[in-house]
Amino acid sequence: MAATGGASPSIYPTLLYADAKAAIRQLTETFGFSELSVYEGEDGAVMHAELAQGNGAIMLGSKGRGGVFDAAMKDAGTTGVYVVVDDVDAHHQRAVEHGAEILMPPTDQDYGSRDYMARDLEGNIWSFGTYAPEIGG
DSSP states (O other), X not given: OOOOSSSXXXXXXXEEETTHHHHHHIIIIXXXXXXXXXXXXXXXXXXXXXXXXXXXXXXEXXXXXXSHHHHHTTTOOOOEEEEXXXXXXXXXXXXXXXXXXXXXXXXXXXTSOEEEEEEOXXXXXXXXXXXXXXXXX
C-alpha cells in the first residue's frame, strides 16, 4: 500500500538495524511498505531511509553509523510498531508467502479490530490490523 496524499504524519517510529538493507527488503517485499528514500554513506551503511505504509511512515538506518541517535540507541532493545492495513488476511498471506515469522495469525479482537503479529529479521514486532483510532484536531 503506497502513501496517500494529504498531511504528512507527525509521528515517525525510527528503528536502527544491524543490516538495514535486509530490513528494507523485508519491509517492502514482505510487509508491503513503499520505499520513499534511502541515503547511504560511502561505506554502504544506510544513513537514513524512509518507508511508507498507508498515510504513515517510518524512518530507519544502520546501527553503528555514528551520531547522537546511534549512540543513544546503542543498548536499546527491539520495538513494536502497529500498522493499519485495509485487508489483514491478504496482508498476512503475503507475509506468510515471503517467509515472515508469524507470532499471531489474523485474529478478531474484542475491541473490533482484526490483527496479526509478525517478527522481523532483527526481532522487532510488527502488528498489522484494522484498528485506526480517531485523533481529534
